[in-house]
Amino acid sequence: MNPRGPLCEGEAVVFLDRKDREYLRRLERGRNISIRGGKIVPEELMGQEEGVTIRSSMNEPFLVLRPTLAQLIPNLPRQAQVIYPKDIGMILVWADIFPGAKVVEAGVGPGALTIALLRAVGAEGRLISYEIREDFAQMARxxxxxYYGPAAHWTLRVEDIALHLDESDVDRILLDLPEPWHLAEKVYQALRPGGVLLSYLPTMLQVKSLVDALRDHGGFACIETMESLMRFWHIKGLSVRPQHRMVAHTGFIIAARRTAKRRGGSRIEDGG
Ligand SMILES: C[S@@+](CC[C@H](N)C(=O)[O-])C[C@H]1O[C@@H](n2cnc3c(N)ncnc32)[C@H](O)[C@@H]1O
Structure with a gap:
């Protein structure tokens, strides 16, 4: 989708009310948009620049913008947990995703990370995504x-990655599934030397199992574990303070590099 120019039919836009609450909708001809009891005619927005303010039939004003990734992801239709934008930002850097990269990910869920990866690898890259559940795969499609558009560089495989990971010479592998430690050897075989494995895990017991498995495997180095705590601030008049609420814990990020050879099952010292 073209992220520039006037708003077009079929595009996703986010409507922001006076309190900056977000409503993600699509502009479709003949399908009025309902927000907070009022109606908006999508044809009135087609051809306009983003950043305009429109009034609903209830005379309520809404600012209209194309969603950034940070606005899109929390508003994605979903039945499974998505990775939060604060973590996706870190993941893109710590997995070192680059334009043209060959990337494998599992699982896909609603596809929040998928959309970010498709953007980051670009049309010259390749993303192969594994999702074990057909209903989640359909949601991601x-x-x-x-919200991304045509993606010729994306392959979605509705399979258990533990049984079917058969790619080779992969630059980056990203795992958002419960027991990634069972995949250490498969990931080692699929990644090219120097490639990055990144895993996203909600609990420290899972992190410990993964880090131990990677060390015991002997084919991974630079194993690092981190999390991000992000606090928004309220700035209005003299009230300049952190917001009262924050999303504290989401998940831990574990990153590692694939070495050229396994070190005979012995533990690799990585500075920890
Ligand atoms: C938390 S969701 C993924 C969310 C996604 N990364 C996102 O950012 O929107 C975890 C997904 O992993 C899938 N999954 C679990 N085990 C899997 C496996 N062995 N192979 C492929 N997918 C798997 C689940 O069905 C679920 O959809």
Whole structure:
């Protein structure tokens, strides 16, 4: 989708009310948009620049913008947990995703990370995504097609990555599934030397199992574990302070590099 120019039919836009609450909708001809009891005619927005303010039939004003990734992801239709924008920002850097990269990810869920990866690898890159559940795969297909657009560089495999990971010479592998430690050897075989494995895990017991497995495997170095705590601030008049609420814990990020050879099952010292 073209992220520039006037708003077009089929595009996703975010409507922001007076309190900056977000409503993600699509501009479709003949399908009025309902927000907070009022109606908005999508044809009135087509051809306008983003950043305009429109009034609903209830005379309520809404600012209209194309969603950034940070606005899109929390508003994605979903039945499974998505990775939060604060973590996706870190993941893109710590997995070192680059334009043209060959990337494998599992699982896909609603496809929040998928959309960020498709953007980051670009049309010259390749993203192969594994999702074990057909219903989640369909949700991801719908979200990618609605909120990213055509993606010829994306392959979605509805399979258990533990049984079917058969790619080779992969630059980066990203795992958002419960027991990644069972995949150490498969990941080692699929990654090219120097490639990056990145895993996203909600609990420290899972982190410990993964880090131990990577060390015991002997084919991974630079194993690092981190999390991000992000606090927004309220700045209005003399009230300049952190916001009262924050999303504290989401998940831990574990990153590692694939070495050229395994070190005979012995533990690799990585500075920890
Ligand atoms: C938390 S969701 C992923 C969210 C996604 N990364 C995002 O950012 O929107 C975890 C997904 O992993 C899938 N999954 C779990 N085990 C899997 C496996 N062995 N192979 C492929 N997918 C798997 C689940 O079905 C689920 O959809």
């Amino acid at each position: 719908d979200n990618v097609s609605r």
